[in-house]
Amino acid sequence: MRARAALVLWPVLGLLALAVPGRAAAPIRMGYLGVSSDAGIFIALDKGYFKEQGLDLALERFGVGADQMALLGAGRLDIASGAPSPTLFNAVARGLPVVVVADKGSLRKGFGFNVLVVRKALVDAGQFKTLSDLRGRVLGSASPASIVNFENYLALKKGGLTPRDVTVEYLEFVDQPAAMANGKIDAAVMVEPFATAAESRGIGKIVLTLDQLLPNFQTAVIYYNTQWARGHPEDARRWMIAYVRALRYYNGALRHREVRDDVISIMTAHTPIKDRAVWDRMIWPGLHPDGAVTVRTILDYERWLLNEHQIGEFVTPPRFVDLSYVEHAVSVLGPFPP
Template identity: 30%
Template sequence: MNRRDQTPEAKPPMGGNIDMRLHALITAAAIVLSGTAFAQTKVTIGGTGSATDVGLWVADKKGYFRDENIQVEFITFDSAVRMVTSLASNSLDVGAGGHSAGLFNAIGRGIDIRIVSDKSQNVTGRGSQKLIVRKDLVDSGRYKSLADLKGMKIAVSAPGGSAATVILKFLEKGGLKPDDVEQVSLSFPQMSVALQNKAVDAALPAEPSVTQALRTGAAVAVANDYDVYPIHQISEILYSSKFATANPDVARRFMRAFLRGVRYHNDSLNNKGEFTGARGDEIVSILTEYGPYKDAAIWRSFIFAYCNPDGALHLPSLKEDLTIFKQQGLIEQPKVEIDQMVDTSFVAWAVKELGPYKKAP
């Protein structure tokens, strides 16, 4: 694992010179058998440290990127919205996060950023986000239903992000309008602190920050995202223009490694999204190593959102979010459409290479 704020530890070779020579011979033989020799390529990945980055983390830990001669560097952003500038300037190769009005506007201006794969979908029973409200407001009766959000200060990760459409649906269910509340932008970890300090009244964080906030005792969960949005494409894998076009073979092989990570993770979950068996223990260990929280109990305490193991996107909800952003006046180019943004060629190649997903027994 290589992070922008970490220096990777140098690891001594196992077994001395004999093992090193044997490893070199095996590697050379594998290249000959495959018929293709790949030069190692460094790929930068932007993420938010949310639980839905798991497919990328597993792909790195299990060596799937290494199998493709790809070295990855993870760079943490406080929201996916902040990645757009870096993707637009090609200073970031891959983005792992939710779509936003800012992303759609960049694409509408002719900037080539591509939505290439699913990263997470909130489906009924398996969502990554919860609406949480300060416990003192619930205990006092100030909050009893969604209608009571009126006049409250609600923390979201960024204005015009994919989570903002969920907030809008919560407000509509409570008979409220956007200007009935005050929305403030905070990173997911900051939301917990703000709730404890009573700087905000409610928040919509993603796991594992939901669980961390609830563990402080300062907030309680009052609604799930899927209560108002039964199937929601919440985050995606994004490719910058340079990464997608300068060496498309690397971009395809990156996708193959990512889907292997998603599939391995998916095999560790039961139908409820809970970790089971030895593979579940392994995935929890990876989450604890790569994620922002080092307590394994946190990662075991919530249901994981769904990620399609064949990388398929849920286009209807992407289109619905774009429509909502247009209705809110957040989109600069009214004619921009989802079809301009999505490139499924990388996923199609990877699935052809790997075969359609079949859950391991």
């Protein structure tokens, strides 16, 4: 019991010092996707961590992270979330006030929550045995700007194929299981919980976890509008304290059954997948307990985008990454117990 308390509950006096009672804040406008890697956001909401910091959030759901970038750059969102994309690098190159500030999902070993799902009918009929059998098939992807296109490229390359060997159908993650069920797509790199939901309903078969192709890859991040962060520095720092605290609670769920059950309750409340068994079975995302970002893997993706002529120039990390907010949060919260 003492070990659990040390892991999940930070020193009481320290947490009391984090609270900002009675502080009235304008709602922070934030975009989210409603997928498993949003766990830190939903935990912080449900456990009252944002409220303890005197913050109120106005949330808006989007199909993919790339759809948020124009709104973030225009100041119509203060915080955004989702995968790095061509829209990020092109926005920074144009001087728009957007920056990566924290982790929101990576493919650590054993946490390959982006997975390749193939239509079960094809697998059962023996029409899919290896990745080379994707030739001539229809692949789902979240959008033309989605990082899934990079993941598709690597999966196809592993099977000796190129994107020219398949047809791509663009669908939001939430719509992909239904599209697979009616035969509109044959395969897709899905994010959890939709991949396990598709498999549990007999629609698809998980054939590859992306941590095998892209170990430690940074698939999703938190973004700040830098003008908002400079104009509201205390809100920006307090938001991150609440978020990193939630990431630590999430990591406690990987070790303690009662915390896992609580996190599953939170996620079923905030996402379209309500089956607790799916959440228990699925591959959970890697969320760093300190909010750290694996920048080098984002640079690998950026180089690919440049080679594919999807971005006009290579943007160096100082121009699009600012980890000072997570560093401040860790200094307030202290080290995460090993």
